[in-house]
Amino acid sequence: MAAATIDVAGxxxxxxxxxxxxxxxxxxxxxxxxxxxxxxxAARADALYDRMGPAIESxxxxxxxxxxxxxxLGGTGAYIGKVRDDLLGEVFRHDITAMGVAFQTxxxxxxxxxxxxxxxxxxxxxxTMGTYLxxxxxxxxxxIDPAVIGxxxxxxxxxxxxxxxxxxxxxxxxxxIAHAAGRQVALSLSDPFCVGRHRDDFLxxxxxEIDILFANEAEICSLxxxxxxxxxxxxxxxxxxxxxxxxxxxxxxxxxxxxxxxxAAAPVARVVDxxxxxxxxxxGVLFGLTKGLPLPTCGAIGSLCAAEIIxxxxxxxxxxxxxxxxxAGLV
Amino acid sequence: MAAATIDVAGxxxxxxxxxxxxxxxxxxxxxxxxxxxxxxxAARADALYDRMGPAIESxxxxxxxxxxxxxxLGGTGAYIGKVRDDLLGEVFRHDITAMGVAFQTxxxxxxxxxxxxxxxxxxxxxxTMGTYLxxxxxxxxxxIDPAVIGxxxxxxxxxxxxxxxxxxxxxxxxxxIAHAAGRQVALSLSDPFCVGRHRDDFLxxxxxEIDILFANEAEICSLxxxxxxxxxxxxxxxxxxxxxxxxxxxxxxxxxxxxxxxxAAAPVARVVDxxxxxxxxxxGVLFGLTKGLPLPTCGAIGSLCAAEIIxxxxxxxxxxxxxxxxxAGLV
Numbered sequence: 293m294a295a296a297t298i299d300v301a302g303x304x305x306x307x308x309x310x311x312x313x314x315x316x317x318x319x320x321x322x323x324x325x326x327x328x329x330x331x332x333x334a335a336r337a338d339a340l341y342d343r344m345g346p347a348i349e350s351x352x353x354x355x356x357x358x359x360x361x362x363x364x365l366g367g368t369g370a371y372i373g374k375v376r377d378d379l380l381g382e383v384f385r386h387d388i389t390a391m392g393v394a395f396q397t398x399x400x401x402x403x404x405x406x407x408x409x410x411x412x413x414x415x416x417x418x419x420t421m422g423t424y425l426x427x428x429x430x431x432x433x434x435x436i437d438p439a440v441i442g443x444x445x446x447x448x449x450x451x452x453x454x455x456x457x458x459x460x461x462x463x464x465x466x467x468x469i470a471h472a473a474g475r476q477v478a479l480s481l482s483d484p485f486c487v488g489r490h491r492d493d494f495l496x497x498x499x500x501e502i503d504i505l506f507a508n509e510a511e512i513c514s515l516x517x518x519x520x521x522x523x524x525x526x527x528x529x530x531x532x533x534x535x536x537x538x539x540x541x542x543x544x545x546x547x548x549x550x551x552x553x554x555x556a557a558a559p560v561a562r563v564v565d566x567x568x569x570x571x572x573x574x575x576g577v578l579f580g581l582t583k584g585l586p587l588p589t590c591g592a593i594g595s596l597c598a599a600e601i602i603x604x605x606x607x608x609x610x611x612x613x614x615x616x617x618x619x620a621g622l623v
Numbered sequence: 624m625a626a627a628t629i630d631v632a633g634x635x636x637x638x639x640x641x642x643x644x645x646x647x648x649x650x651x652x653x654x655x656x657x658x659x660x661x662x663x664x665a666a667r668a669d670a671l672y673d674r675m676g677p678a679i680e681s682x683x684x685x686x687x688x689x690x691x692x693x694x695x696l697g698g699t700g701a702y703i704g705k706v707r708d709d710l711l712g713e714v715f716r717h718d719i720t721a722m723g724v725a726f727q728t729x730x731x732x733x734x735x736x737x738x739x740x741x742x743x744x745x746x747x748x749x750x751t752m753g754t755y756l757x758x759x760x761x762x763x764x765x766x767i768d769p770a771v772i773g774x775x776x777x778x779x780x781x782x783x784x785x786x787x788x789x790x791x792x793x794x795x796x797x798x799x800i801a802h803a804a805g806r807q808v809a810l811s812l813s814d815p816f817c818v819g820r821h822r823d824d825f826l827x828x829x830x831x832e833i834d835i836l837f838a839n840e841a842e843i844c845s846l847x848x849x850x851x852x853x854x855x856x857x858x859x860x861x862x863x864x865x866x867x868x869x870x871x872x873x874x875x876x877x878x879x880x881x882x883x884x885x886x887a888a889a890p891v892a893r894v895v896d897x898x899x900x901x902x903x904x905x906x907g908v909l910f911g912l913t914k915g916l917p918l919p920t921c922g923a924i925g926s927l928c929a930a931e932i933i934x935x936x937x938x939x940x941x942x943x944x945x946x947x948x949x950x951a952g953l954v
Binding site: 313344345346347348349350351379383386387388390605608610 | 644672673675676691710714717718719935936937939941
C-alpha cells in the first residue's frame with residue numbers, strides 16, 4: 293500500500309450558506325423544526341429568502357466545513373462536490389481552494405444553480421436550516437476520482453449525500469475504492485431527520501462499511517430508534533472501529549474497541565451561532581487521527597474547533613485553528 | 624413645510640463586501656495603502672479575489688451600512704443607489720429592504736455587474752479595501768426621487784459618490800431638493816484618498832451646501848491639507864452647522880456653533896474588524912439628531928453603534944441596535 297498523500301478527502305453537498313438572525317416565532321410560521329435541516333425547493337427557497345432578515349453569505353456544506361477545518365489545522369485535504377458554473381459556485385470554489393483544499397470536481401454547466409442553505413439563527417445561537425440542493429443533484433459516481441480517494445488516509449462522507457438521487461452511488465463508489473486501497477471510511481450522520489429518511493441505508497453502512505462514525509445524540513438515537521443515548525452508544529460499539537458521539541455542551545464520547553473516552557466541551561464566552569459545530573468537531577478528530585494522536589487528544593482538538601466555530605456567525609473557521617491547537621498545548 | 628416622514632435618506636455606492644483575513648505582507652504585495660479604499664477595475668478585482676483568502680459576503684456600501692444602522696436603531700430610512708439585476712444585486716436589495724429601509728432605485732439591466740468591495744482584514748482588525756464600482760457608474764440624477772428627498776429630515780451622502788462619473792450630479796440634485804424643502808444635508812468624507820481626489824469639490828460643498836459633516840481625523844486633515852487635527856477642526860467650524868469628527872479609539876468630537884463636545888469611544892472586548900466603524904457612528908449621530916437628542920447623546924449613540932460593528936466581521940449590525948442603546952440608558 294502506497295503512503296497516503298492526502299490526510300482527508302471529503303465528499304458532500306457543495307452549498308453556500310445564507311445566514312440570518314430570526315426569532316422562534318419566525319421558525320414556527322415557516323414550519324421548520326428548530327435545529328434541523330429541512331429540504332426545500334427553489335420556489336420555497338426564494339419565498340423564504342424574501343421573508344427572512346438581512347443575511348451574510350458564506351461557503352458551507354457539512355463536509356466542506358469539515359475540510360476547511362482540516363486545512364486550517366494544517367492537514368492536507370481534497371473535496372468532491374457539485375456546484376454550477378455560476379457566481380455562488382465561484383464563491384464556493386474560491387473559499388475551499390483558498391483554504392488549500394484541492395477541489396477538482398467539474399461544475400455543472402446546465403441545470404439548477406449552486407445549492408443554497410438558508411440558515412436561521414435564533415437568539416439562543418441555535419441554527420435551523422432550509423436547504424435547496426440545486427446543482428448537488430448532479431453529483432454522481434463519475435465525479436469520484438479514484439486517484440484522490442486512493443491517496444487519502446480517510447475518506448469522509450456526509451450523510452446528507454443520501455438526499456440527492458445519485459450521490460449515494462458516488463458515496464458507495466468512493467467507499468469501495470477507499471477500502472480496496474486499504475484506507476479508512478468515515479461517515480457523519482448529519483441530521484436526525486436525514487437519518488430518518490435513510491435509516492436502512494445508514495444501518496447497513498454503519499454495520500458493514502464505515503470505520504469511523506460521527507453522530508450527535510439525536511442522530512445516533514434516531515439511527516437505533518431509541519430515546520436512550522447509552523443504549524444507542526452500546527449498539528454502535530462493535531459496528532465501527534471508532535464512534536465519536538457529540539453531546540453539545542456536555543462534550544463528546546469517543547468509543548473505540550472496549551473503551552469509551554469522555555471528552556469535555558471547550559469553553560465558549562458566548563454561543564453566537566452553532567452552525568458547523570459538528571462539522572468542525574469532525575475536523576479536529578479526523579486531523580488528530582490522521583496524525584496518529586491518542587483518541588482523547590483527537591477529541592480535545594475537536595472540542596476546540598467546535599468552540600471556535602460557535603463563537604461567531606458562519607461555519608468556516610475565522611481563526612487559524614493550528615495556532616489555537618498549539619496554544620492549547622494539544623500538538 | 625410638510626413634516627418629514629423619513630428620518631434619513633442615504634445615497635451611496637451600492638456594494639456587496641467580500642471580506643477575508645490577510646496579513647500585512649499580502650497588502651504590501653498587492654500595493655494597497657493599509658486602511659484606505661483603492662478603486663480597482665474588474666480584471667484587478669478578479670485577480671485579487673483569486674489570490675485572497677476564504678471570504679464571507681455581506682452587503683456593504685458606506686451609506687448602505689449607515690442606513691442599516693439607522694433602521695436597526697428604530698429610525699425610518701430610504702436608500703438610493705445602483706445595483707445590476709444580478710445575484711449580488713438581489714443580495715444587496717434583500718439585505719437593505721429586510722432591515723426596513725425603502726430602496727426603490729431601479730437596477731441597471733445592462734452594463735457592469737453589481738459593485739464588489741474586496742476587504743482585507745489584518746490581524747489588528749484594520750480593514751483595507753479594493754472596490755470595483757461596477758453598476759455604481761450608472762447612478763445619475765434620474766435616480767433621485769424628489770418625493771423621497773423632500774420627505775427626509777436629513778439627506779445623507781457619501782463622499783465616495785464623487786468617484787463614479789455621474790453620481791455627483793445625482794448628489795447635487797439631491798442636495799438642492801433637500802434644501803428647497805427646508806431639510807438638512809449631511810456628507811461623509813469617506814476616505815482620505817477620496818478627499819484627495821475630490822478636494823476642491825468637497826471644499827466647495829462643505830463651505831456652501833453641507834449642514835452636517837462626518838469625517839475621521841485623516842479625512843478632515845486631508846480636506847484642509849494640514850497635519851494638525853486641531854487646525855482642521857478650527858477650519859471646519861463655521862463651514863457647517865455640525866461637524867462630527869471621529870478619532871478611532873480616542874472617540875470623537877462634535878463641533879456645533881461655538882461648542883465642541885468630546886465623546887468617548889464605547890468599550891470593545893476585542894476589535895475584530897473595523898469595517899463600517901465610521902458608517903455606524905454616523906447612523907447613531909443621525910438617528911439622535913432626527914430624534915432631537917442633545918449632541919453628546921447623539922455622539923454616545925454613535926460610539927455604541929461603532930463598538931458593535933467592530934466587534935464582529937462585517938459592516939452591517941448583528942445586534943439590534945435599538946436594544947443596545949436602550950440598555951445603555953441613552954434613549
